[in-house]
Amino acid sequence: MKNKKIAILGTGFISDFYTSTLHGQRSGDRVVLAYSRSEERGKKFADKWDIPLFTNDLESAVNHPEIDTVIIGLPNNLHLDAVLAAAAAGKNVLCTKPLGRTAAEAKQMLKAVEKAGVFHGYLEDLVYTHKTLKALKSVQNGALGEILWVRSRETHPGPHSDWFWTSELSGGGAIVDMGCHCIEIARNFIGKDIRPVEVMCWADTQVKPIEAEDHGIGLVKYENGAIGQFEVSWNFRGGMDLRDEISGVEGTIRMDHFLRTGFDMFTAVGEGGYVAEKAETDKGWLFPVGDEVGALGYDNMFHDMFESIDSNQKPMEDFYDGYVVNSIIDACYKSAKSKKWEPIDLEIWRGKSSVKKINALADYDEKYYLIKKEDMPNGTTKLILKEKESGKIIQREL
Numbered sequence: 001m002k003n004k005k006i007a008i009l010g011t012g013f014i015s016d017f018y019t020s021t022l023h024g025q026r027s028g029d030r031v032v033l034a035y036s037r038s039e040e041r042g043k044k045f046a047d048k049w050d051i052p053l054f055t056n057d058l059e060s061a062v063n064h065p066e067i068d069t070v071i072i073g074l075p076n077n078l079h080l081d082a083v084l085a086a087a088a089a090g091k092n093v094l095c096t097k098p099l100g101r102t103a104a105e106a107k108q109m110l111k112a113v114e115k116a117g118v119f120h121g122y123l124e125d126l127v128y129t130h131k132t133l134k135a136l137k138s139v140q141n142g143a144l145g146e147i148l149w150v151r152s153r154e155t156h157p158g159p160h161s162d163w164f165w166t167s168e169l170s171g172g173g174a175i176v177d178m179g180c181h182c183i184e185i186a187r188n189f190i191g192k193d194i195r196p197v198e199v200m201c202w203a204d205t206q207v208k209p210i211e212a213e214d215h216g217i218g219l220v221k222y223e224n225g226a227i228g229q230f231e232v233s234w235n236f237r238g239g240m241d242l243r244d245e246i247s248g249v250e251g252t253i254r255m256d257h258f259l260r261t262g263f264d265m266f267t268a269v270g271e272g273g274y275v276a277e278k279a280e281t282d283k284g285w286l287f288p289v290g291d292e293v294g295a296l297g298y299d300n301m302f303h304d305m306f307e308s309i310d311s312n313q314k315p316m317e318d319f320y321d322g323y324v325v326n327s328i329i330d331a332c333y334k335s336a337k338s339k340k341w342e343p344i345d346l347e348i349w350r351g352k353s354s355v356k357k358i359n360a361l362a363d364y365d366e367k368y369y370l371i372k373k374e375d376m377p378n379g380t381t382k383l384i385l386k387e388k389e390s391g392k393i394i395q396r397e398l
Contacts, residue, residue, distance in 0.1 A: 101171025
């Protein structure tokens with residue numbers, strides 16, 4: 001294990017979370033340089049986290065001789081230049097989500113890091129939550145059988161910085177901001193080697209006075225017939241709601257990550273400080289989060305990234321995953337305009353070349369398929385069967 005000397009690019013909200021995690025997890029890993037476009041913000045951030053160096057010059061930040069790892073926490077429109085600079089400097093590079101504003105940007109970043117031969121990690125924290133990793137292990141062990149459907153939801157009252165609300169800078173609205181989380185969560189459960197083939201998406205601007213969408217719902221169809229469903233909104237009132245559901249032939253998992261975690265609190269006078277990310281009030285019924293770093297997956301994410309660097313292995317999430325997510329998002333925006341299913345254009349595909357459709361037909365006996373078996377209130381057991389030869393559906397009571 002080699003202690004990392006990190007340059008963090010950006011000194012906003014996400015960099016606070018990242019630095020809190022980095023300085024609190026593996027004590028040898030330290031942010032030693034902070035880059036901000038504003039010298040004033042850079043100094044303030046460096047003082048807050050006891051970071052010895054700060055600069056408002058990107059090139060000097062990534063090329064500093066003490067730095068071996070660059071973490072990008074900048075607005076979306078600045079990711080490309082930062083990645084290209086870090087790759088040219090030969091540094092390990094970790095980038096926050098989404099990788100790019102478009103698949104074209106993500107592809108350019110992917111090619112740059114691979115050509116330079118540098119380690120690259122995609123900081124998609126929500127696939128690293130403790131609940132998600134446990135659920136993924138259960139799915140990989142076959143507890144749910146083949147995965148048919150994954151629904152992922154992220155909603156809150158809206159992001160915290162002005163650039164999110166300007167589509168030229170962010171690349172879109174709620175879909176590119178939060179749909180990237182939901183899409184990658186579904187990919188992990190369905191199988192990242194299963195090709196996503198087409199999308200149907202609705203998006204609209206319902207409340208906020210912006211050009212980008214503040215609400216979006218989408219379906220992502222996979223080659224094996226599985227469906228990933230996302231629901232994202234900047235209009236949800238009451239805090240941040242993170243929920244996932246995974247449905248398989250043999251079982252179901254439901255997870256609530258943030259708004260309802262078993263920590264409920266009522267106060268008539270006010271909590272007196274920070275409650276939780278995107279909380280709208282500090283009075284009345286509150287839902288504090290005991291460990292936001294753990295609840296949002298930052299601890300596991302950086303552990304995986306640094307362990308992967310040390311062992312010269314691919315992390316759970318890298319720039320290729322970010323490229324696939326951006327390609328799906330591109331198709332979502334096309335579908336939102338066309339009101340039709342739109343194909344996903346993946347110029348680079350590294351998964352399975354072809355897969356069979358999910359087939360969950362269950363034999364009851366030589367003559368019938370079993371559709372459903374249910375214990376009834378009258379004490380009998382009802383069977384719904386399909387005759388193999390004729391296709392006729394019948395019921396029996398036992």
